[in-house]
Amino acid sequence: MGIDGKSYVTVDGPNATVTAMVEQADSATITINPDEDLDVDALLEELDITAEELEAMLTEEVDVDEDGMVSATFTLPPGTHTATVEADGASNTSEPFTIEAEADLSEDIAAAELAISELVDLDDVTLRDRASIMAARALVDAILEVDEDAEIDGLDDLEALEAAIADLFEDAAIDDAYFVTTSSFNVEFDGGITGLDEEDFEVTVDIEGEDEFTLTSDEVEVTSNEEGTVYTFVHPDLDGTEGDVTVNFNDEDTVLEYDFTEDALQAAVDAVNAADNDEDLLAALQAPVLNLQNVNPDFIGAYLEEIDGSFTNTADRIQNAIDRANAEFEETVLENIETLNTTTSVEDFVEALQALGVNFFDEDDDDVDFDDVDIDYSELLQLYFDAIQEAQPESVEEVQAVLTAVQEGVVADAVADAVEAPSNDSITRAQGFIDFFLSDEDDIDELEEVLAGLEDVAAINDAIADADDDALVAALEDAEIEGLEIGDRDAEEFGDLFEDESFATLADVQSFLDEANEEFIDDALDTLNDIIEDGEVDDDEDLEAALTALGVDTDDAFDDGDVFANLFAGTTFSSIEDVRAARDEARLVNRVNTTTNLDSAFLELEDEDYFNLGTTGRSDVTRIFDELNDEDFTSEEDIRAALTEAITAYNERLDGVNNASSIVQTRDALREAVQGFDQLEGSTQLELAENFRDVVFTEDAIDDDDIDAEFDEDLGRYVFDNLTSVRNLLADDDVSGVDDGTLDTSLSFTSLADSEVINAEEVDSVDIAGEVESGSTVAVSIYEGQTDNSGDADITFTTTSNSDEEWSETVDLSGFADGDVFIEAIATNISGETDDENVTVEIDTALNDPSVTSSSATEIVADFAEDVANVNVGTETGVDVTNVSTASNVVTFTIDGADTDTDSFEFTAEDTNGNTGSYTAEFDGTDTWTITTP
Structure with missing residues (x-):
């Protein structure tokens, strides 16, 4: 009797389930023994209960089930507890178990979301952004490791950026590599790649006369500059040896040959002492075998002078000469910086800048021409002077940073002036500053894009300033300003309307013209509202005229005015903006209802989920959209909802394939994912599903550029990126079992x-x-x-x-x-x-009307211009048709008894395609018959 064996505890978050087997007892008591370090008073206060109530919460009387088991679940505070089960005087206490405190991830999630929000836009991503993207992913993964269900905004954006970086990384390669010292070398990436470390490279050393060996990640230290353009590798010293070092990156080898022998060292020392100019000396000092430190290209003249006056027959003595020159030059640098920070003399200020060798666009430089830019040299010097004496820089780098900031500020001010008052002159002036001061291509491209966006409004402003009415109208038309037709103005009237105006943006121009057109708009809106009131348009030209009267462009709008009228029947438009928006919606709806290129129509919706599908995924979604929607759409809202439904269906079908593990699951998933699969014979479906599944779960089984799928090591299967790839694999010989051939249609x-x-x-x-x-x-x-x-x-x-x-x-x-x-x-x-x-x-839906080719009182010959199969004469008045004969397209009527002016008869005809017509033949009392259609 009592407890049989141990008590077991299963922990799920704050919940602990205690289980034990009980012999020959009807019930048992399960008690939780709290952690000795638990602050009971704090817990009672937090739960707002008494000690007795807490004790009751930690004890439960339970019945023994038919299998002799007892079980109870408790919600417990964090800590290490035990559980005791008692029955019929016997008891058993469990091993200690721990309830972990729930982590507060709010700050971590906020940090991750901020990091994601600060990432580059997908369209602008480069490998320089790799490190920041990796850092954001590290924050996310740390959160998900604690709570895999944590909700983090921006994950889709992060994943899209990661995919883009992965694509770019596939083509990344080392552009250059060279030794810096006997224990370090640099590799360069022209475009820059951030976030690389020792694990991304394999370094193999082949020393002449020794076995080749590969350095471990512990033997190589890799650092880079901020842009990721230069990576420095520090490795075991190769001094005294020669051979080569191979750097493998992205499965591509880059080989660096070296010679660090004593002979090479002596040759390098001799080259330093033989150099008689700055260029040759700098090249000699940079020989890696010398292992020189702190060589500053800006001090090369001082080095040349110091070395010429010193004994420098060893590398150490060359280093000492460099150190002496550096120390002396540093004193000069500090003196010049002090001059910059304190002088009031323009001459001393310029001489100090020249002595420091900084870039300040010195007018004494033959390559600098201030005629190319709209700023005086003295004005620029004043800006430098004010900025430096305010910043008080302490190093050459800080001085250059101040100068560069001044130069960039001058450019920014010029561009801002152009943005505020666009004109050809202001744009040209800003472009001059960009060309003169800037060298960074990205900065140049960004600012030139801003200026390019000002050209249309600048042309309008210039035409107004020049009082050139014709140029003004041309500029308005080139800028695609809407509403120019309203009021039927001529060029002179436009000139009067815009006189003395100036605009910063095309939106300002549009608003100005819309306001000026208000007196015409109300009547035109009333006309449009009347036309579409009942949803039907009697004359498409009336609708087009009404829209044109409002200045709303109808070019390529839609094939039938009823589209617009049906969409907005009963709508009372109160502004041109509303009409333009309606026009755009009508265009979109009509395109979706009629186009064979749904992708181009959907791209206009700027749906982020649709964008992120990629080209192939979007193609899959358009097929599903077409499959799910048979009826025409009546609004953009309906189209958006249907597109969302198609995207959801796409994701569900793709997930179904990627999650299917058994043959039956695979068959069911393929029925949903591949159109027509469910129409195959049942046995064929199972056979294809089995073949498909075998390929999907076999690593290296897919090697086809038309199939976007990656093998997931954790899942042990291929995961598809889109449904097209699913269809392509299904069509593969290994799955279908059918060689490529022809389809009998x-x-x-x-x-x-x-x-x-x-x-x-x-x-x-x-x-x-x-x-x-x-x-x-x-x-x-x-x-x-x-x-x-x-x-x-x-x-x-x-x-x-x-x-x-x-x-x-x-x-x-x-x-x-x-x-x-x-x-x-x-x-x-x-x-x-x-x-x-x-x-x-x-x-052919109508019988041609006949023409009488000849007639008399007794005969009619009629030509129908198409084959006639049958003619039947009906009612006769004052005439007797005695015979009717047909010969292809000609029908001959023979008439007897034509004796009054009122002779006539009716007849019907049918062509060979089954189309019929009814006609009346009338006699004029002389020799002429006519045939008319009632």
Whole structure:
């Protein structure tokens, strides 16, 4: 009787579940023994309970279940506790268990979100941003390690940047490498890569006469400059040896040959002593075998003088000469900096700048021409003087930083002036400052982009200033200012309207013109509102005229004014802005309803989730969008909602494939992900699913540029980036078991019979059908008035062949004019093979009206200009039609008893395509008959 064995505790967050087996007892008491270090008083205060209530919370009487088990769950404070189970006088205490304190991640999440928000835009990312992106990822991973469900804003943005960096990194390579000393070398990346360390490189040393060996990460220290353009490697000293060092980066080798022998050292010392000019001496001092420190190119003249006057027959003595020159030069530097910070003499100020060798655009420099920039040398010196004496720099670097800040400030002020008052002169002036002072290409490009955006408004301002009315109108048109048509103004009237005005932005110009047009707008808005009131447009030209009267551009707006009217029926527009927005929405809706290029239409929505899918993913989503939506859209809101639904479906289908592990799960996922898969025979579906699964779970099984999938070591499987890659793998020989071949596609048009002519009775319900192997996708395009597939199709649809290898669709062609219609079907089977078929048919929905080619009192000859199959004479008045004969397109009526002026008869005719017409023939009492249509 009592407790049988140990008590077990399972911890889940703050909850602890205690379990034990009890023999021959109906119940047991489970008690939690709190941590001895637990601050009970603080806990009672926090829970607002008494000690007795706490004791009750930590004790529970439980019944023994049918398996002889007892179990209870307690919510506990952090600490190390034990649990005791008692039954029938026996007890057992568990091993100590620990409840961890819940981490407060709010500050960490805030820091991670801030780091992500400060990252570069996706369009501007370069490998220089790699370190900051990695740092943001480290903050995120630290949070997720504690709480994998933590919500962190911006993760999608971070992942997109990581993907972009990974793509860029694939092509990264070392651009140059060279020794600095016998124990260090540099590698250079022209574009810069940040965030690299020892683990990203493999360094192999091959010393002549010794075995080659690879340095471990502990034997190499790697540091870089801020931009990641230069990485310095410090390694075991190679002094006294010769050979080569191989640096492997991104699977590419860069070899550095070296000679650090005594002979090489002596040759380097001799080269230093033989140098008789600054350039040769600097090159000699930079020989890595010398291992010289603190060589400053700015001090090279002092080095030359010191070495000429010293015994420097060893590397150590050369180093001593450099140190002496540095110390002396540093004194001179400090004296010149002191002069800059304290002098009131322009001459002393300039001499100090010259002595320091800083870049201050000295007018004594032959390469500097102040005629190229709109600033006087004396004015620039005054700016330098004021800035330096305020900043009080203490080093050459700080002096140069102050000068550079002044130069950049001058440029920024010039650009700001151009932005505030755009004109050709202000833009040219700012460009002059950019060309004169700046050298960083990124800075130049950024500012020149700003100036380029001012050109249109500058042209408007210049035309106003020059009182050139024609130039003003041309500038307004070039800037695509809307509303120029309102008021029917001529150039002179525009000149009067804009006289003495000046604008900073095109938006300001647009607002000014809109305000000036207000007196015309109310009437034009009333006209537009009347036209679209009931959602129908009697005349498209009226709608276009109403929009044009409001200055709303209707070029390429939409094919039918009813689109606009139907979307905004009953809307009362109160401003041009509302009309323009409606016009844009109508264009978008019509494009989505009619275009065969949904991607370009969706990109206009600027949906971030859609952007982030990438080119292939977006193509997949457009297919799903087309699959899920049969009806025309009536608003941008509906389109956005449908696009969101398509993106959600895309992600669900892709996740389904990437998460499927069994054959059945894979089959079900492929049914959802691959159009037509569910139309295959059941056994075929299972066979393909099994083959697909075998490839997905085999590392190195996928090597195809058309399949975007990476093998995930943790999951032990390939993970696909998009559904197109899923389809491409399904079509692969290893999965489909079918070699590339041809697809037998046949088309039939069941309502067209042999004539391939569509008549009035058939035109609103034309059945288009065909046969192709099961599960194939068939894309059909129909072109009105054509005999080929040039241009955009007027009607498109996509369908799938069924298990009987058949497909069909009924389309309404009643909106087409009589004439040729080109129909093309392109079929793609489950293995990716394609074939196409096309046919040209004719729409003929009316019998031509006949023309009388000859007539007399007893005969009428009528030409219908098409083959006539049947003619029936109906009511006769004062005349007897004795015979009717047809010969192709000509019908001859024979008449007996024409004896009054009121002779006439009615008849019907039918052409060979089944179209009919009713007519009346009348006699004028002499020899002439006429045929009219009632």
